[in-house]
Each structure stands twice: as C-alpha cells, then as structure tokens.
Amino acid sequence: MDGYTELRNYAVIGDGRCCALIARDGSVDWLAWPDLDSPTVFAAVLDHLRGGRFLLRPEAPYTASRRYLPGTNVLETTFTTAGGTVRVTDALTIPDSRSLAPARELVRRIEGLAGSVPMRWSVQPRFGYGARAPHLTRRAGVPVVTSGPEAVGICAWNAGEPQPTSDAVVSRFRADAGTRAVLALPYAHREPLVLPTRTECEARLDHTAATWREWTDGRTYTGPWREAVLRSVLALKLLVFAPSGAVAAAATCSLPEELGGERNWDYRFSWIRDSAFTLNAFVKLGCAPEATGYFWWLMHASQLTHPRLHVLYRLDGGARAPEKTLPLSGYRGSTPVRIGNAAADQLQLDTYGELVQTAWLYTAAGHRLDADIARRLAQTADFVSTSWQQPDTGIWEVRSAPEHFTQSKMMCWIALDRALDLAQRGLIPDQHAPRWRRERQAIAKFVDDRCFSLRLNTYVRSADSDDLDAGLLLGLLHGYRSPDDPRMRGTVAAIQQALQDGPYVSRYLGADGVHGSEGAFLACSFWFTEALARTGRADEAAHLMDQLVPLANDVGLYSEEIDPATGDFLGNLPQGLSHLALISAACAIGQATR
Helix, strand or coil, X not given: CCCXXXXXXXXXXXXXXXXXXXXXXXXXXXXXXXXXXCCEEECCCCCCCCCCEEEEEECCCEEEEEEECCCCCCEEEEEEECCEEEEEEEEECCCCCCCCCCCEEEEEEEEXXXXXXXXXXXXXXXXXXXXXXXXXXXXXXXXXXXXXXXXEECXXXXXXXXXXXXXXXXXXXXXXXXXXEEXXXXXXXXXXXXXXXXXXXXXXXXXXXXXXXXXXXXXCCCCCCHHHHHHHHHHHHHCEECCCXXXXXXXXECCCCCCCCCCCCECCCEEHHHHHHHHHHHHHCCCHHHHHHHHHHHHHXXXXXXXXXXXXXXXXXXXCCCCEXXXXXXXXXXXXXXXXXXXXXXXXXXXXXXXXXHHHHHHHCCCCCCHHHHHHHHHHHHHHHHHCCCCECCCCCCCCCCXXXXXXXXXXXXXXXXXXXXXXXXXXXXXXXHHHHHHHHHHHHHHHHHCEECCCCEECCECCCCCCEHHHHHHHHCCCCCCCCHHHHHHXXXXXXXXXXXXXXXXXXXXXXXXXXXXXXXXXXXXXXXXHHHCCCHHHHHHHHHHHHHHCCCCCCCCCEECCCCCCEECCCCEHHHHHHHHHHHHHHHHHCC
C-alpha cells in the first residue's frame, strides 16, 4: 500500500525504556533508541524510503497470524506458506544478571514448524530520523553500523551469511521444520558495543517473557472484559519510562489523525491531562510500584515549573519540548512530520484539577504526602483561585484563540474541591481554605450561568456557546457533579445525540485552529460508556462496551482514533489514553453491575 502498512497492522514491543512497532509482514518500522523519546533508528512508518526498517519475512507468498505470548509483551508471528510454516518471536529484551548485556537489544527468533520456508531479511538502520548516514564496519566478523555515538551490531545465527549492500545488510536462509535461527541487534550509545552470544540472546528472550508473565500474574483485576483490560495495562506498562516512572501518551510521533492531513503530533511526552486516569488505573489493577513511581515523577516534573503547570513534560521530567518539523514524507504523505510539541507552552487550566485530583487519589489509596508536596498542592489551589477566570486552550489544546472552556472551569472547581478535602483531613495546609471555598462557589456560578444551555439542556463547550464537547463527560467522571444531577444527565443525553455515531464518539465539531478533520477519538467513546454506567444505564454501557472492545487490532491494541467509515486506525499508537479509558470504563461497569 504505497510502501506503507495500515496502522491497524502494527504491534508494539518494549523493554521499559523504548518501544518498537512491528508490522504484520514482519517489518520493524519504528524504533527509537536509546529511549522512547529519542531519535529513531527505524522510522519507515514515517518515510518508507528514508526512514529505515528491519524486514524479516518469507520470500514465498504467505499468510500471517499474530499474538502476544500470554501475559507478555513478547510478540509471536506465524507465517504460513504453501511449503511450510515458520514462527518469529520478537522482543526488546530485558537484561538479566547472568551476562554482560548490550545497552538495548532487539532479538528475533525464527523457528521452522513445518516444511521448508525461504526467508529473507534486511537491516537498514537510519539514525537521527533518517538524517544521518550510517557507516558499516565489522567487529569480530559481525557487521556493525555506526553513526556518531551510536552503534548497532547485526548478529545472525543459522540465518544466512550477512551481506552488506549499498544501504543495508541482507541475507536469505531456509527455515526448515525443527530448525531455529536467531537475529539480534545489540545497541550502544556513548559506550562500548557489547556483542552477545546466541546463547545469551536466547536466554534473555526467555527471561524477558518470564519477567512479563510474572508482572502480569500480579495484576488483581477480576471484572468484565478481563482480557482487554489486561492487554490494556500491558500496553500502558510499555509506555512507562522505567528510569523516571513517567508514562508517555503514546510510543510514536506524527502518525496522522487524518490521512494526508497536518494533524500530526509528537506524543512521546507525559501529559498532566492523563494523570488522574493513570494513577486510578494503577491503583485499581494492583500496580502499586508504578503508581508510586508515577506520582513522584509527577511531583518532580511539576516542581520545575511550580506554581505554573505545563501541559506536558518530557519523560525525564524536563519542561522543554520545542516543536520542529522533519524532512520526512510522513505516513502516506501526511505532513508535516513533527517532533516536540508546542502545546507544552499553552495555558491549560484543567491540568490543575488533574494534578490535585491525582494527589487526592494517591492519598485515598493509603499513601501520605510529604510536607513539601503538601505545601505545593496548597499553593496550586492558591494559583487556581487567581487564574481560573482566564481563557485557555482547553483539554484538546486548540490552536485557535483561547476561550473559557467549560471543562477547564469544571476541573478548576475540582482542584479547589479536592484541596479543601485534603485540607480538612489535615494533609495540606488550610490557611487559605476560606478563599478556596469562595472561589469554588464562584466557578460553579460561572459554569451554571454561562456554560449551560437551558435551551439544549446541556453544558456546552465554552461560555456562551451552543457547541458540545465530549470532554464535558470528565465533569461527571471526575466528580464535578453527581451522576444524579439533572444537568449532567442532560449533558450525557446531548452528547449521545450530537456526537455519537454507533460506537464512536467525536471530541467536538467546532473549529480548533488546525486545518482538516479527524477520526473518532476512542477515549471519548470509552468515557461516554463510563458515563452511561455511572448514570444508571449499565445495560447500555455494557452493550456499547461489547462494540468497542472488538475495535482493537488483532493483538488488542488501540490507536488514538479510528476512521468510522473504514475502521482504519488514525493517530499515534498504542495510545495510552485510549487504553486508560477502556480500563476505567470496564471498572465502572463492573462496579455498576455488582
């Protein structure tokens, strides 16, 4: 398809530091090394000519089926040809303590299951998003590709003799029944390159699968749609950047929200917008270390800009994310290809509600706040008290003029409400509680007077407008009003009428300062499902959930959006918010039907 694979056909693997996308045809089309937010070594998904890839597939016509090894993020692809069947197992390995391991390592194990299958592979590294020319050498007989401080070895055992070409290292071999071959890419950045043995690579592959299974066995969820929930938390775990505890919004950048369009953003940052859902998911699924790590990363990152919050932070906690474009052709011609994200510098008032709500959830799970964090949370409430009246860019980070977005005001109310609760329980200083109480009331009056349409019986997107926005559902899900509140019930009904199309729920219909359109935002579909469950419509919610869960791809992953007309994935993937919203909806329906 124009040199590109449908986004729905990608699976993801990872090791807690970086992620790779692997297409159904066996091509690794995305890999950023050494970290999830680093420049890429493979980026064919963004430019099939210049991006680089690691191709491994039968030379004969084939069909392919895939799965993750149960309870893991290790991918298994089975190719069936007229002459036989071969299985490829892919992992970004997790180091063990038995041997000196490369800094990062991709291992691909090829097993002949039946007959004889001719296989072909090609490693075509392109460092720095394809900008830097690789230099090929050999070390101890192993091809090594270098560029500046980076080095990648190309190790092959029983997989043919590696042959350098003008732009790749290639080979062919036959996968006969009962045989096993291994390909491995060890990686180094500003350090010596470790060239592993075959035994070490295979041991790390098995160790990686065992480590994932052990982690999954510790998850506590027993509610409905358990398989989808566990796959979602495994996808979420891939987005956790282990060195800091941050959770990336997605593993990729610039995959388009509209084919051929310009809505192409870098999501390899951690958004404050997602924080409450993230912590709630970790708590509900028994991920206590991840919850603690994420909360402390959140407090560390936000400290750097206190009392202001940035919309997003880098995975190392830094606040700078300058946006620029790359000279790549983009997925199926979708340009510009952006890295960095200019939304980082926007004013987004809902983030303050998310931050305080996250701290509130953290304490509700039995954790304590230290004195410095308690002081900063109180100062955050002070900041909200003086700032909530400003227009902002809203949860969707519009690039049109700032407005008084209703969801932002609701989250400001939640910031003050949760701060008051924390103060009442003696967890944060309460000197300014009377002011927080007055401003909370003022926000509620503003929202009820200017952000609710009596004619439409719904909260509206922004003050004095008639537009709807699925983000308003968060007012219900985060507790701005109770599920029994008539205005909230009216809002759920209005969103259903105006924004729902089958299982899909659009974000909004109005202008946002960016050309073009987009698909249905999957998180909104799950938020709407959860809203139905919370407002006493559990049967409708379960019915909708039964339609949404099968929209995942064949290995249970979701992108950011789906084209309702074609079912094609759109936007970056896997998208953490989609999986977070699925987890939250499943938990809410399970609670509503108990």
